[in-house]
Amino acid sequence: MTKKSSATAEGQGEPGTGKPDFAGAPVNAALSADRRILLYRTMVRIRRFEERSLRAYQAKKIGGFLHLYIGQEAVAVGCCSLMGKDDHVITAYRDHGHAIAVGMEMNPLMAELYGKATGCSKGKGGSMHFFDPARNFWGGHGVVGGQVPLGIGLAYALKYKGLAGSCMTFMGDGAVNQGAVHEAYNLAALWDLPAVFIIENNGYSMGTSQARSSAGELGRRAEAYGMAWGVCDGHDLYEVRAFMERFLEMARTKSKPSLVELRTYRYRGHSVADPDKTYRDKAEVEEYRRTKDPIQVFQNALIAEKVMDAALAEKIDAEARSEADLSAEFAEASPFPDVSDIQNDVYWEADNPSQRKSGGRLFFN
């Protein structure tokens, strides 16, 4: 594939204007009604999970940071719905959506937020560090841009092993100015790695707008590395899928990397601790919510297709709320880890003493 400019993807028009029929794109036309409903349900589950986690945070059940994904659901669900068995995902700290999108259950996720031993990381990672390698989900990373070299490492291993897979490496628009990200771009292009870099551009790196943080177009930076790239709206699940499929296929079949920018929006502050009063207008949030809410957009599409009706939408919503409530109850009822657990899961050898080959002390108190 040659270098792409924005709006060159097949079936894509300028964002928000005279949109082509993304639902009719082959990758979407092939979706069964049940699968469409499942994708809708996944987005709703992400949102209700996060709203429930916010209430738990406000009730001081959750420590640390809580970076909510609300508003961005179509990106994670759209991208992850395209995963095959050798496709992998790694992301940054705003990771709840991706975790649910790859199939993680709410209970271990909510328990992780509560710092409980039943959490997906046994209460050792917290909100920013969800992992599920069995589902090809490699985190959940706290340092901006730090996961991007790991993502190309996953892609490298796939290529080394001769597997026709890809690694989607998600990052926010705030990550694109980190040196490690550019080093990863270079290596992926230099070595033809099956890597898809996905910038989830929600417009703000914490409280600093894109205009105040980044020179030029974020996606176009790929041109400097001879990488294919593209830009797409990220609020329409059909559009995300139609757009992403080509880049994933290029990775899987040609082992070529690409850089895509998905324009999205977060309704909440950078984290729950962000009062969200200093850097954007409430009207901006409301405008997006009113016209581009990813759940509403997809619900409208499914109702128009007669795949779903309002009653089913309400049922899905109620079930998601209930599932989220139950996950909070599960988390509440679960035990905290013990202090003795602090020193488990540090060294493979310490966790597998019967197979330990080294001598000496691994811990010093």
Place this chain on the structure above:
Amino acid sequence: MPVLQYREAVRQALSEELARDPNVVVMGEEVGQFNGAYKVTEGLLEKFGPKRIVDTPISEAGFVGLGIGASMLGLRPVVELMFWSFYSVCFDQILNNAANLRYMSGGQIACPIVIRGPANGGTNVGATHSHTPENILASHPGVKVVVPATPYDAKGLLKSAIRDNDPVMFLENTILYGDKGEVPAGEYLIPLGRADIKREGTDLSIVSYGRAVIQSLAAAHLLQEEHNISAEVVDLRSIQPLDMDTVLASVRRTHRALIVEEQKPFCGVGAQLAFMIQSEAFDELDAPVARLSTVDGPSIYSPPVESEQLPNPQRILRAAVEMLD
């Protein structure tokens, strides 16, 4: 028994593990076509080809992070840093990612990567290229830290490190690369976390690692010849895991401990050792634990002065004599 240079012993370990395990891949700056900045990897590209011996751009955060990511999927990358001093530009990858991934995933991930290269002063390359970060690395739970002093140890420890399922930081030494020693022709492994008594003695225990072991052995010889002092030299070989049993057993025999380290004194490896020795063998000590470190300050360029900044046989000898006065 064959006699090999330190660099040849490292190369032999790499070569044997590359041949043994198809998941082992060697990567770094100039490791292939250039045959290694210090010729450690000389000939490996020709022998194993470009899939296994990978030249990287100067991009440590990129290729170290890549190696860590690849290790999560089961590769066993052996990543060379041309100098360990460059760890500072990939600190986040090593000490946030490699060190913490297993922990933060609740034990779901292993990172069987080895990061290796020289970490030493003494070559007049100034402060930026003379870092000895073993203390900083070892203070991050999740990584292991190995510092071999001899060709025999370098080979046996590197082979163990490559097979280890935890991330291992392997610190070599440009001054030792040309040193020769006996290395068995057949395969052998030296487990991490096992110290080695390089010289037996009765009057004091010199506890050391890396090139400081070689300096300590020279000092021990002089102590015997010139002062009739019998010094035991304990080579830690591995900082993390740490074989305190061997250290304490030696101190219980000699009742004196002199720690010799190519480290700045503040929060160095020696500080930790001194704490543990006094804590666990206080009643055995006939003198306070003594420590000879690098003279505190950035590494000086000036060649004759740098050799006095680092541990050397005369400095070690003086410290030992003072301790026994």
